Amino acid sequence: MQxxxxxxxxxxxxxxxAQFYTKIFKRSKILSVSRYGEGAPFPKxxxxxxxxxxxxxxxxxxxxxxxxxxxxAISLSVDCKDQKEVDRLWxxxxxxxxxxxxxxxxxxxxVSWQIVPRVLVKLLGSxxxxxxxxxxxxxxxxxxxxxxxxxxxxxxK
Numbered sequence: 255m256q257x258x259x260x261x262x263x264x265x266x267x268x269x270x271x272a273q274f275y276t277k278i279f280k281r282s283k284i285l286s287v288s289r290y291g292e293g294a295p296f297p298k299x300x301x302x303x304x305x306x307x308x309x310x311x312x313x314x315x316x317x318x319x320x321x322x323x324x325x326x327a328i329s330l331s332v333d334c335k336d337q338k339e340v341d342r343l344w345x346x347x348x349x350x351x352x353x354x355x356x357x358x359x360x361x362x363x364x365v366s367w368q369i370v371p372r373v374l375v376k377l378l379g380s381x382x383x384x385x386x387x388x389x390x391x392x393x394x395x396x397x398x399x400x401x402x403x404x405x406x407x408x409x410x411k
Contacts, residue, residue: 261314262365263322268315269301271363275308278346282308295319329358329366336371337401343369344398357399371401377408385410 264271269287276282285305290296296317304315334340344359347367352360357369377389385408392407393399 256312259312259314261316262324263316263318264363265320266296266300266317267363268304268317271365272304272306272315274362276306278343279308281310282306285312290317324360324364324366326358326360326366329368331368331370334369334371340369340371340399340401343367348398354397356393356396359397369399371399371404373401374399374404377404380408 262268262271272284276284283306285307287304288302290298290300290302292298294300294302296302296319301315301317303317306313306315332343334343340357344354347361347369348354348359349362354360357374359367359369361367374389374393378386378393380386380389388407388410389404392403396403
């Protein structure tokens with residue numbers, strides 16, 4: 255069992271969001287749902303807390319009300335093995351209203367995600383400062399990260 259579990263605060267969409275996320279990520283499932291009873295801030299039977307696991311990480315999705323909204327100050331960073339995975343996750347998660355930049359996107363529930371190909375981390379961490387600088391400059395012009403463009407920038411092309 256993990257010691258710290260992130261809790262995501264929703265305004266009535268916790269169960270819908272949990273179902274959405276568990277359809278997108280392959281190794282994911284809803285573990286439990288507790289529901290509001292009579293006299294609660296949401297109608298009886300509405301999910302109070304949904305516990306879900308996404309790629310081995312447990313989260314709580316809480317229907318807490320309209321008091322709090324998500325901001326990009328907290329984001330979920332996803333390690334992607336290749337461009338195919340980046341493309342799939344970007345296309346499934348991104349809300350078209352928010353275009354995204356540098357691999358960051360906002361989903362339909364307001365949650366911020368970073369869709370990061372492994373090669374980006376490797377190239378940015380290069381000891382060759384000119385190479386990593388070119389990669390950074392290329393990335394800053396992107397919404398969804400394009401691995402081929404990063405590799406060309408790293409090679410100085």
